[in-house]
Amino acid sequence: xxxxxxxxxxxxxxxxxxxxxxxxxxxxxxxxxxxxxxxxxxxxxxxxxxxxxxxxxxxxxxxxxxxxxxxxxxxxxxxxxxxxxxxxxxxxxxxxxxxxxxxxxxxxxxxxxxxxxxxxxxxxxxxxxxxxxxxxxxxxxxxxxxxxxxxxxxxxxxxxxxxxxxxxxxxxxxxxxxxxxxxxxxxxxxxxxxxxxxxxxxxxxxxxxxxxxxxxxxxxxxxxxxxxxxxxxxxxxxxxxxxxxxxxxxxxxxxxxxxxxxxxxxxxxxxxxxxxxxxxxxxxxxxxxxxxxxxxxxxxxxxxxxxxxxxxxxxxxxxxxxxxxxxxxxxxxxxxxxxxxxxxxxxxxxxxxxxxxxxxxxxxxxxxxxxxxxxxxxxx
Amino acid sequence: xxxxxxxxxxxxxxxxxxxxxxxxxxxxxxxxxxxxxxxxxxxxxxxxxxxxxxxxxxxxxxxxxxxxxxxxxxxxxxxxxxxxxxxxxxxxxxxxxxxxxxxxxxxxxxxxxxxxxxxxxxxxxxxxx
Numbered sequence: 073x074x075x076x077x078x079x080x081x082x083x084x085x086x087x088x089x090x091x092x093x094x095x096x097x098x099x100x101x102x103x104x105x106x107x108x109x110x111x112x113x114x115x116x117x118x119x120x121x122x123x124x125x126x127x128x129x130x131x132x133x134x135x136x137x138x139x140x141x142x143x144x145x146x147x148x149x150x151x152x153x154x155x156x157x158x159x160x161x162x163x164x165x166x167x168x169x170x171x172x173x174x175x176x177x178x179x180x181x182x183x184x185x186x187x188x189x190x191x192x193x194x195x196x197x198x199x200x201x202x203x204x205x206x207x208x209x210x211x212x213x214x215x216x217x218x219x220x221x222x223x224x225x226x227x228x229x230x231x232x233x234x235x236x237x238x239x240x241x242x243x244x245x246x247x248x249x250x251x252x253x254x255x256x257x258x259x260x261x262x263x264x265x266x267x268x269x270x271x272x273x274x275x276x277x278x279x280x281x282x283x284x285x286x287x288x289x290x291x292x293x294x295x296x297x298x299x300x301x302x303x304x305x306x307x308x309x310x311x312x313x314x315x316x317x318x319x320x321x322x323x324x325x326x327x328x329x330x331x332x333x334x335x336x337x338x339x340x341x342x343x344x345x346x347x348x349x350x351x352x353x354x355x356x357x358x359x360x361x362x363x364x365x366x367x368x369x370x371x372x373x374x375x376x377x378x379x380x381x382x383x384x385x386x387x388x389x390x391x392x393x394x395x396x397x398x399x400x401x402x403x404x405x406x407x408x409x410x411x412x413x414x415x416x417x418x419x420x421x422x423x424x425x426x427x428x429x430x431x432x433x434x435x436x437x438x439x440x441x442x443x444x445x446x447x448x449x450x451x452x
Numbered sequence: 453x454x455x456x457x458x459x460x461x462x463x464x465x466x467x468x469x470x471x472x473x474x475x476x477x478x479x480x481x482x483x484x485x486x487x488x489x490x491x492x493x494x495x496x497x498x499x500x501x502x503x504x505x506x507x508x509x510x511x512x513x514x515x516x517x518x519x520x521x522x523x524x525x526x527x528x529x530x531x532x533x534x535x536x537x538x539x540x541x542x543x544x545x546x547x548x549x550x551x552x553x554x555x556x557x558x559x560x561x562x563x564x565x566x567x568x569x570x571x572x573x574x575x576x577x578x579x580x581x
Binding site for chain 1: 495516517518520521522523524525549551553554556558560561563578579581
C-alpha cells in the first residue's frame, strides 16, 4: 500500500514537472508588439480600432489574413478572462522564430470594408481583396499556353522603373531567402524563383504603357526587328504568368481613359499569347498632387481585372498601413529594405514597400500554382 | 513702240514661266530623309501634331502612342543623320534618342525606316523590315 502511494506521488510529481516545463517553453504563437499599436476589429485599416496593444504585452496569435500580413491576437488574464481580442499588422510584432503561418487558421473576414472608406471614390479599392481567388477562366489560358510551349515555372514582369528594379522579384532567385513565418510560400518560391533571374526586356526605366508596345524600346540585341518589348519578352521567355504594373509614372502624363485603353491592350496581347496576366494596383500618397488621378487609375485596373476575370494584386490596399504607404520620398518607387536577398522575416514587409510587394507577388503566384497549375495537372 | 511691245511680251513670258515653275511639275516636295529625321525629332519631343502630320495613313491611328512613348522621360535626339538608300523608300538613320529618367540615361539608337509617298509627300511608316 505504501509502495503504491509512493509510486502515485512520484508519477504526480513527474507529470507536474513536465507540465511546468511545457509551460516554460514559449509557444510559437505567443508574441508582443515592439511599439504601441492600434488593435482593430478586422484585418485592415478600414476596421474600427477596438483597443490599444502596449509594447511588450504578451498576446497569442489565433488567426491571420490570407497572406499573414495581419494577425488576430488575444490577451488572456490569469483567471482565463479574454482581455484583448483584435487585429494588428504582423510586421509590427516580435514574432517567435518558430512561428509558421501554415499553422495559423485563415480568417474569412474581408481585407477592406468599403462602407468605412474615407471617401466614396475609394470604395472600389477597398472592395477587392489584396490577393484574389483565381478565376477558373485562367485554366483555359494556362492550357493554351502549354500548347504554345509555355514554361509553367517561368514568370516575368512588365512595367516601368518600379518593376525594372532589381529588388523586385529578382531576389527570389538568389540564395539566402528568409521567409520568416511565411513558410507556406516555400514551395512556390522554389517553383518560380529561378526564372526571376533573367532580366525582363519589358520592364525598363522610364517605360510607360505606350512604350511597352513601341519597338524602339525593345532591346535590339534580343528582340526581332519591329517587335515590341512586350511581344519580345513573351516570345523569348515563354512565361506562364506575367506580373504587370504601370501607373505610378503614367499618372503624370495621361488621363485614366487613355490609361485604360493601354492596359486593356496589354491584357489582350498577353492573353493572346497564352500567358496569365496579373495586374497590380499601385501605391499612392494622399498628400501628393496626383492622388485623385492615382485613385482613378487604380479603379480602372479593378474594373478591367473584373471584366477580364484576371488576377489583380491590390498593392494599394496592402500598403495602406505602411509608413508613407511603402513609398520612397518621390511618391512613386517602393521603399527598399537594404539587402539583395528576399527577406520576409524581421518586419521587412511592414517597413519596406518593396518587401511587401515581393511578398504579395509570391503569394499571388502561390495561389495560381495551387489553383491553376496543380489542378490542371490533376485534370491532365 | 515695237520695243515697248517686245518688253511687255518678255515680261509676260517671264511671269508665265514663274507661275509654271510654281506649279511644281509633279515632283515630291518633301525629302524622305528629312521627313524621317523630323519625325524622330518630334517623337523625342512628344510633338503629337508633327507626328500626326508625318505618319503614313496605315499608321495614323498610332499617333498618340508614338507621341507618348517617351512621355515619362526627358528625351532629346542626338547626332541624328538620316540618308535615303538610293532611290528606295527606305531611310537609314544614325544617332539616337537619349532619354533621361532620374539619374539614369538611356540611349535608343535610330534605325532604318520605311517611308511611303502619299499625295506628293513622304510619310514615316515604321521600321523597315
